[in-house]
Amino acid sequence: MEKFTTHTGRAVPLRRSNVDTDQIIPAHWLKKVTRSGFEGGLFEAWRKDESFILNRPERQGATVLVAGPEFGTGSSREHAVWALQNYGFHAVISSRFADIFRGNSLKNGLLTVVLPQETVERLWALTESDPSVEITVDLEAREVRAEGITASFELDDNVRWRLLNGLDDISITLRNEADIAAFEATRPAFKPRTLPVA
Amino acid sequence: MGRTLAEKVWDDHVVRRAEGEPDLLFIDLHLLHEVTSPQAFDGLRLAGRPVRRTDLTIATEDHNTPTLDIDKPIADPVSKVQLETLRRNAAEFGVRIHSLGDVEQGVVHVVGPQLGLTQPGMTVVCGDSHTSTHGAFGALAFGIGTSQVEHVLATQTLPLAPFRTMAVTVEGELPHGVTAKDLILAVITKIGTGGGQGYVLEYRGSAIRGLSMEARMTICNMSIEAGARAGMIAPDETTFAYLKDRPHAPQGEDWDAAVAYWRTLGTDEDAVFDHEIFIDAAELTPFVTWGTNPGQGAPLGANVPDPASFADPQERASAENALAYMGLEAGTPLREVKVDAVFVGSCTNGRIEDLRAAAAVVEGRRIADGVRMLVVPGSVRVSLQAVEEGLDKVFTAAGAEWRHAGCSMCLGMNPDQLAPGERCASTSNRNFEGRQGKGGRTHLVSPQVAAATAVLGRLAAPSDLTSTVAVEA
Numbered sequence: 001m002e003k004f005t006t007h008t009g010r011a012v013p014l015r016r017s018n019v020d021t022d023q024i025i026p027a028h029w030l031k032k033v034t035r036s037g038f039e040g041g042l043f044e045a046w047r048k049d050e051s052f053i054l055n056r057p058e059r060q061g062a063t064v065l066v067a068g069p070e071f072g073t074g075s076s077r078e079h080a081v082w083a084l085q086n087y088g089f090h091a092v093i094s095s096r097f098a099d100i101f102r103g104n105s106l107k108n109g110l111l112t113v114v115l116p117q118e119t120v121e122r123l124w125a126l127t128e129s130d131p132s133v134e135i136t137v138d139l140e141a142r143e144v145r146a147e148g149i150t151a152s153f154e155l156d157d158n159v160r161w162r163l164l165n166g167l168d169d170i171s172i173t174l175r176n177e178a179d180i181a182a183f184e185a186t187r188p189a190f191k192p193r194t195l196p197v198a
Numbered sequence: 199m200g201r202t203l204a205e206k207v208w209d210d211h212v213v214r215r216a217e218g219e220p221d222l223l224f225i226d227l228h229l230l231h232e233v234t235s236p237q238a239f240d241g242l243r244l245a246g247r248p249v250r251r252t253d254l255t256i257a258t259e260d261h262n263t264p265t266l267d268i269d270k271p272i273a274d275p276v277s278k279v280q281l282e283t284l285r286r287n288a289a290e291f292g293v294r295i296h297s298l299g300d301v302e303q304g305v306v307h308v309v310g311p312q313l314g315l316t317q318p319g320m321t322v323v324c325g326d327s328h329t330s331t332h333g334a335f336g337a338l339a340f341g342i343g344t345s346q347v348e349h350v351l352a353t354q355t356l357p358l359a360p361f362r363t364m365a366v367t368v369e370g371e372l373p374h375g376v377t378a379k380d381l382i383l384a385v386i387t388k389i390g391t392g393g394g395q396g397y398v399l400e401y402r403g404s405a406i407r408g409l410s411m412e413a414r415m416t417i418c419n420m421s422i423e424a425g426a427r428a429g430m431i432a433p434d435e436t437t438f439a440y441l442k443d444r445p446h447a448p449q450g451e452d453w454d455a456a457v458a459y460w461r462t463l464g465t466d467e468d469a470v471f472d473h474e475i476f477i478d479a480a481e482l483t484p485f486v487t488w489g490t491n492p493g494q495g496a497p498l499g500a501n502v503p504d505p506a507s508f509a510d511p512q513e514r515a516s517a518e519n520a521l522a523y524m525g526l527e528a529g530t531p532l533r534e535v536k537v538d539a540v541f542v543g544s545c546t547n548g549r550i551e552d553l554r555a556a557a558a559v560v561e562g563r564r565i566a567d568g569v570r571m572l573v574v575p576g577s578v579r580v581s582l583q584a585v586e587e588g589l590d591k592v593f594t595a596a597g598a599e600w601r602h603a604g605c606s607m608c609l610g611m612n613p614d615q616l617a618p619g620e621r622c623a624s625t626s627n628r629n630f631e632g633r634q635g636k637g638g639r640t641h642l643v644s645p646q647v648a649a650a651t652a653v654l655g656r657l658a659a660p661s662d663l664t665s666t667v668a669v670e671a
Contacts, residue, residue: 016519017512018391018491022630027609031262031276033236033283045632069512070392073425073491074628075609076327077234078343096392098425100327103359104343117512156359158219169345170245173222173353176214180250180355183213183224188459190452191226192315194256194294197445 003166009063020074025083038083058131072101200466204398207338220357226320230257232284234325238348239287257295265601304577307331307545314444318433318460330421334414336433362472364397368405370479378413379644383485391493394426405479411440412551423492432464489520504528539622540571540652544608547625548576559649560596566655571598574606623651
């Protein structure tokens with residue numbers, strides 16, 4: 001995972017609630033067996049509409065998505081995170097994220113920032129009135145900053161530490177391999193195994 | 199203070215607990231399918247890591263598999279590559295796999311329970327949000343992303359953020375014709391698609407106790423549609439009876455030890471939930487969705503709601519978008535909404551009881567002209583059982599299509615898809631835009647409502663059929 005410390009970029013205001021992962025990346029894209037090349041599928045159905053926000057010239061090259069509440073509901077597909085990253089987004093701001101999507105994003109270095117809906121509305125208004133406005137997402141200071149707006153956000157210390165250092169979860173866990181082996185030795189005999197039964 | 203079911207299962211799986219770190223939990227069962235695993239196996243290969251516990255891991259093919267011509271090569275080359283990738287990964291890493299054509303193949307959440315691999319008190323994960331299904335057995339079961347799939351493959355553990363607990367208490371008896379599907383759709387509409395966020399839901403109360411295991415799986419399956427981390431039901435005699443003598447259920451002394459443990463898992467009387475909601479079973483009626491998320495539902499007897507009736511501006515906008523996408527007018531009675539297709543199947547409602555319920559409704563009747571009805575068993579075992587009972591013939595005699603097992607039209611990754619603008623009454627779990635095919639419109643319903651809808655060609659309950667004359671057998 002790449003480190004995330006701070007990022008500054010222009011924004012895309014997505015004024016929709018309940019954006020599910022089927023909208024972020026439709027199922028037919030999930031047949032790919034790689035983590036890259038999903039940018040073309042991002043919001044595929046909505047992008048067919050020329051007036052969709054992502055299609056507008058002033059939003060090209062934007063890297064911060066400011067979305068409505070309940071972003072990322074539905075399917076657990078991590079492809080939704082890869083699609084956002086492949087397209088060029090570094091951070092997503094919303095008042096509420098679905099749990100699995102949030103977990104997936106933070107494991108890939110896509111920073112999902114929770115801010116009050118009121119702040120999201122102010123960011124929407126700001127970037128809509130001036131698309132060239134830049135938003136800074138500062139993980140070290142746990143702060144989102146834009147013209148006239150400074151909003152602090154919460155993020156679990158451990159998750160933040162992993163992001164700031166770009167740490168790989170598996171290697172951290174394997175440092176405690178002895179704990180895993182000790183636990184395994186105490187598991188009851190009646191627990192099932194997947195080995196074929198006669 | 200007492201503990202809840204979820205807290206007990208969690209506590210029994212903590213491998214490591216340290217200040218400032220998330221708990222590291224041991225995973226008892228890891229289910230794999232072709233869509234969310236290839237990048238995880240790639241990660242293992244790159245790091246030179248093996249699968250730590252192949253004996254706690256099992257794979258099945260379901261999302262991409264065709265439901266017709268399964269003896270022929272898979273027509274879609276991209277689907278074919280993905281299925282072949284799973285087969286190759288399973289062979290390379292030594293993971294048990296049930297491929298297309300195998301008698302144990304089927305939707306991953308149907309296969310685990312029917313093999314007896316899903317048991318009370320276990321932790322179960324899968325790269326699939328409907329893993330919550332397995333909570334019906336009193337297991338802590340949840341969907342994970344591909345990074346976590348790799349983590350479990352490599353370590354058989356997951357670091358997990360703490361959860362909160364919510365009791366969903368349903369007292370009373372479900373009225374005749376009202377099913378587990380109606381109940382869970384009503385719960386989701388009540389608490390919203392984000393209402394369960396951060397929570398493990400525990401369904402309890404007399405109405406839940408009275409449900410079969412299959413009905414309980416339908417309920418837990420859709421916990422994720424309320425945004426919940428997981429859904430659980432305490433194990434009881436119904437659970438034990440379902441598990442007894444299944445291929446992977448404990449035998450002999452192990453069975454006795456297991457049941458003794460399972461009996462300790464129920465929520466203690468003095469345990470406190472972080473949140474509680476109550477539902478009176480007697481007030482429930484057949485329930486359908488009208489919108490584009492599972493929280494946009496209403497009783498079948500209601501009208502399509504007016505977006506203006508929603509106080510919250512986000513909900514109002516969402517309802518406006520939904521009606522435009524669904525091609526519905528506010529105020530239209532839901533019973534007047536005509537459909538083009540009916541889908542019976544999925545990890546929500548693709549088990550044998552679901553097929554029996556739908557078959558009982560269409561038996562001796564014909565589905566309406568112009569309506570296509572697809573019946574897709576959740577697994578090969580379910581299919582074989584249905585054939586043994588003659589259900590396939592009941593469906594085909596009524597004009598429905600009887601297909602092979604898989605996820606099929608629940609998400610349209612295989613050729614089973616809606617055409618743009620087509621409207622479908624579906625027993626699946628998601629009515630998202632384009633979920634069943636680009637431009638397709640989905641109404642989530644129970645198997646009984648799906649079957650009655652197929653017969654009348656409009657959203658309907660079996661009780662609406664009493665006035666129609668059944669075709670002579």
